[in-house]
Amino acid sequence: MAGILCVIEQRDGTIRRASLQALSQAARLTAPTGAAVTAVLVGHGVSGLAPSLGGYGASRVLVADELRFARYTPEAYAAAIQAAAALVVPQAVFMSATTVGRDLAGRLAARLGVDCLADVVKVWLEEDAVVAVRPVYSGKALATVDGGSSSPVVVTLRPNVFAVEPIAAAGTVEPLSVPEVAVRAVVREVVAKESGELDVAEADIVVSGGRGMKAPENLALVRDLAHAMGAAVGASRAIVDAGWIDHAYQVGQTGKVVSPTLYLACGISGAIQHLAGMSSSKIIVAINKDPEAPIFKAADYGIVGDALQVLPALTAEVKRLKAEG
Amino acid sequence: MRSCVLLACVPDTASVIKLGAAGNRIDEAGIKWVISPYDEFALEEAVRIKEAGSGHVTVISYGPDRVQATLRDGLARGADAAVQVTGGETTFGNALAIARVLAAAIRKLGGFDLVWAGVKGVGSDNSLVGAMVAELCDLPHVSGVLKAEFGGGKVVAHREVDGGMEVIEAPLPCVLTAQKGLNEPRYPSLKGIMASKKAAIQTMSVADLGLDEAALAGAGCRWRSLALPPAKGGGMILNGETDPAAAARELARLLREQAKVI
Known part of the structure; x- marks a missing residue:
């Protein structure tokens, strides 16, 4: 068993939780055989983050900490991961299916001449195969897939599906040497969103509004x-x-596909397009005036009522419960 | 500007998905096949670039004969030429194989300044082919483009990333994948539809591209089986019509004490 190489994504000096989910899953899968989990961290000024990764199962952490990696570019990052894969020769390369992960995975896989199992919600190792379950047709069906003769198999893991599991362990940290590569597509500017706003694709709780909210x-x-x-x-x-x-x-088939712990659909009827994007949420709550709305068929809890009246009361009650602690 | 647009032929997003007899594919009976929605944005942008200046748009699709309708739809929406790479039954869902075939077709046709695709093909939902084609053609790529401006042999593209918006500059030729929000695709005109019916579609096989479909199929992702997601039902639905505030309080209590999610 050749182990798993796990790509760690960081933003503004913080390791993304979605990457720790992927790393923990890699550690769980290799525990029975003792195969190694290697983390690879690419960025600038990120070396200080590397030692913490041992506490999530990385026995070895490769760090490419250089100015040229200050911003994510698919060409430079694919070259770095390729260099790590050449050192480790893993059975699989894991990363989270974030915007960066999904972009990087295609470039990396083609560079390695292998395929990618994208946005998986279950993954396991067989002796000669990496096998995963992934939602297809935007979650209207689940495909069990394997990577054929690809070696390694690149796998992107859907955020919020796999548990983070800290362990009492440490990993060795080593610098990763990456050959010079031409980076043709360069980031000129990053316009940050309003601070404090959470990304819908990664959030633990999502509150969505629809036509039943009546006005913008x-x-x-x-x-x-x-x-x-x-x-x-x-x-x-x-x-x-x-x-x-x-x-x-x-959220939906032509938007983000989300799987938070709690999804609240407010004034959303639940067209098949929308259900496709959120039906893998753990707990679904629907608030809608129409008792026949399809969203109620997908819901664990619901209120038949006017979202405009229910929401203020629900907000007040949530605040009260939170204040109680 | 010479563009090619990669079109995936997929079930309409309103389709109800049922399992087929083979066990690892959907039941295709009654499915309406359409251009993958994100590819529509890509095509619309390529046609607008042509209309704003000069140029030529080629649509390419890899698949069995039903993709001919996809390609004719592309012609009706403003493309000038259409190419079908025939085959694709054994490489279904295998992004690496699809990208290898499309990259070979792009190289064979040659001379494109821009290669457009959707950020995701709805169906297999891989979001891989655009970046793979870029790598295999040794081109830069920008995925999830919301705005693109051209000049001086370069593209300046805006893309949404987690937490913000990136402005990326790349030299042409380049691969761009389209995100929803890039534009509002037009409906095909009646004149366009009529003309597309008579237009010739160039066909080439995977073998014509110097590739072996069986070998490609074995090298990448295989769908072992397909299942429908477990049906939910029996949720606890409260009446909030007479006393919305009471229903809201009860819901908050259930979410806290029973579901333990708040």
């Missing part, structure tokens, strides 16, 4: 509840297409 200004009720819960805001396709909110918030 009423989305403030959705934002208030999201704020009280520490949640990200999401939206149905209908209100994105109507111009109430930016597409970055859209």
